[in-house]
Amino acid sequence: MPLKLNQSEFVVERDLNKCISCEVCVRQCSNDAHEYDADDKTVLSEASKCVGCHRCESLCPTEAITIRKKAAEFKDNSNWQQAHIKNIYKQAETGGVLLTGMGSDKPHTVYWDHILFNAAQVTNPSIDPLREPMEIKTFIGAKPEKLEIEKNDSGFKLKSKLGPHLELSTPILFSAMSYGSISLNACKSLASAAYSFGTFYNTGEGGMHKDLQHFAKNTIVQVASGRFGVNRQYLRSAAAVEIKIGQGAKPGIGGHLPGEKVTADISSTRMIPEGSDAISPAPHHDIYSIEDLAQLIYAIKEATDYLKPVGVKVSAVHNIAPIASGIVRAGADFVAIDGFRGGTGAAPQAIRDNVGIPIELALAAVDTRLREEGIRHKAAIIIAGSIRSSSDIIKAIALGADAVYIGTAALIALGCHLCQKCYTGKCNWGIATQDPYLTKRLNPSIGTKRLSGLLRAWSHEIKEMLGGAGINAIESLRGNREHLRGINLSEIELSILGIKHAGQAW
Amino acid sequence: MKKIFIDEQYCIGCRLCEIYCQVKHSKSKKILKAFREDQPGTLARVLVEEIGSNSFAIQCRHCEDAPCTGACISGAMAKNENTGVVICDEEKCVGCWSCIMVCPYGVIKRDIKSKKVASKCDLCFDEEEPVCVKNCPNEALKIKEI
Amino acid sequence: MSISLIKNKKSDYPGYRVPSGCAVFGVLNESGSCFDGRTIIDGIEMMHDRSNGLGGGFAAYGIYPQYKNDWAFHILYDDSDARNRMEDILKKSFAVLYFEELPTKRSPAIENPPMIFRYFLKLKDIYSLYERNVPVDNFSEDDFIVDFVLKMNARVSGAYIISSGKNMGIFKGVGFPEDIGHYFRLDEYKGYLWTSHGRFPTNSVGWWGGAHPFGLLNFSIVHNGEISSYGRNQRYVASLGYECSLSTDTEVITYLFDLLARKKNMDIELLNMILAAPLWERIEEMPEDDRELASTLRIMYGGALINGPFSIIAGHNDFMYALNDRIKLRPMVAARKNDYLYVSSEESAIIKVCPQPDIVWRPQGGIPVIGRVKKKD
Structure with a gap:
């Protein structure tokens, strides 16, 4: 079509003084943005095909390539921003819903960046984690109302048992990402890093691939609205079961794995016919209210002999505190x-960018609500939705979380450059794709090392910050909002977060 | 001896091994010069074979009973008793290509750009690690002691 | 500062926390023989430099044998109006057996003391008193008193209940501890267990109710240190119905003791496994039964783990319990001589009142010193 209303998003700059026409870029680009011209023995690039994944730039042996954002080509307009205009052009042309991948990139307030953490001075000593024990072991599960302890001649003996728990060496788990939305090599990397580090990964709604079954003890399996891959053995082999109601990027929306991605391997893992669309309905059609959820929770507990923690994942929506309370009571x-x-691997852009609330506020509201109701001990809180650093984790735990899920951060550790084109299935980093030419780019042994490296680094930083605040066990930070201060926040924001403003003493 | 092992599952066909091999065996050892100014250019001694999404990089296997050494008419191709590495002494090589005809892996090349010699992998004997192994972005090549 | 002022201040959300450094000293006669208050005053006076004159106090057990089965309340008042308000409420729930103003000795060292009264009370019929709709079976007289004290302290302006046990009393105020002791004429009381506290607040809100010991029912707590787990502990007890109105470490520690030792009926020998829980690496080395118990207690009561530096002496009619944080960041020395058990921030206090103890030791972090009262006079 000669009329092209949408211009390229990126400029591909090739320094011809450096380009040796080795064609590495040509071979690496799944979007065919680079092409070798045999006549001229030069490589040419077509910027309109570039998605900004930086794969070519990362592999170019001479650093000849630079991918830049293309400057705004429309007349400045604070109301009609570039994104609006471009989206309208696209939609006018295709008549379709705009899809996107990864989390929202809109400039809504990131509350982590408005919260500061504390340190001990004089009246209370800081603790050096290199010389003193620093405990970040974390447990996920319900706590009973009371314990029966018997005193006998030799001492005390526990008569009642704690319910099923997950034991984590660090308060970080890998979020639900299904085999299908990401490659098997990405799943293998997550599973094996979780296994070697003593934490958990989550199957998402992708079922448990046979090659990952030996990581079952470090696996949280998901039961979502499509029930893909779910059977008794799947539930019983896992460490815990998570019922997925919603996802932060697309509250109220189901999922759709197109038939072309349902390969033989995925079809057997998800237990659906090869090549068929895998559609997860928006709601669970057997859960139209809270009492239905309770039934499913107990059905799963029955199926797993009450030996596994059963959790529920929801997206943070306006009414999250009462919803969470209902879930705990269920x-x-x-x-x-x-x-x-x-x-997300794919979500309608309109929903991703406009539906739901920030996790910081949701967490604060839920923790406070559960405490007010005296039921905080009945369930652990795991939060997700853009944990970007160890300091985000420290703040989350001080707000009241037991642990955090990391998804995007884990993918970035595997090479993801956040180009947000996961839904195209052409991920040049071998993560969000099933194309065998692309999936082999993610070597799970490298992936495992990189994920373990991230967990180690973050755990170390968490210990440093804990020690600095004079705390040597992470349970003493949980819900300890006295160690947080807000900066540039309004009264109402501070009151929802339950923290004081910077400058206010104890 | 040390041998290079190929993990074809993770070869991504980028051919960086070839590029770095060329640089390593160039006069300047500098990538831009090797491809621009060092004329005539050098050949890569590792070769990426590719069909569809499958690919792997192969170089001289340094066979235990290397047929190329027997076929060599000038005594240029010889196996070092101590290291087990098969090396072509380019000073002695007369470019008869007998080695190419007997090589079961097809990993000896005709270097016709410079002197007419047989060009093959020398396991980067003067490096800690062969450059193809070192520069593989996906660890599809590994060097291991056997 | 007046009680009403303090109470109004804390109504700003969220309350300001008042940390402080300090000296602690406790003496118990395990056979229950009573001795007068000079011992405790002399001991705490040795550690004068650990206080800064902004608070001192004492808890004494066995001092009211004539009313040993009745509730003994010590109440601070700003003025007679406050007293009238409080007494009206008291009379609704209690029969007042006897009351008087606490005898004191005026001294230039003590400025602007509030009115302090003591009451000996009998609770009226609990069934008719309790207004909330809860099963009475699950609700004891103790629960009523806790509820009453917490509510009155939060709501009645100008009045503050500092002591609410039986056969025990708390005496405290603004000043150096030895001056406070003389002011309350403690040499005229005899008790079998005494604890004391000299205060060095780093955030000085000098008011009488904020001095230590902090008491609830028969528990009294004195504490040295500034805990780093305050926010966590406070939220934990708050979710179980304890509103921290003073925002002090000692207050929250008292609620933890009440929660675990009274409400959860946990043996005090287990308390250190929660309040100063053993390190995971230590738990992993334990024999199986102990390991299961220790790890379960730790998982279950993570909110009650007290982190950061502390040395605590808890007084109770039946025992004295002293505990250091698990990596011993605050000092604590213990000694025994015959039936006497001494616990102190510094050895000097012990030697002052007991020059030749049988044994002196420095308790390990997280390992409690427990003295039990074998029989009472």
């Missing part, structure tokens, strides 16, 4: 809350 052992900046 019998969930943990509640996973996914904030609106949470990632």
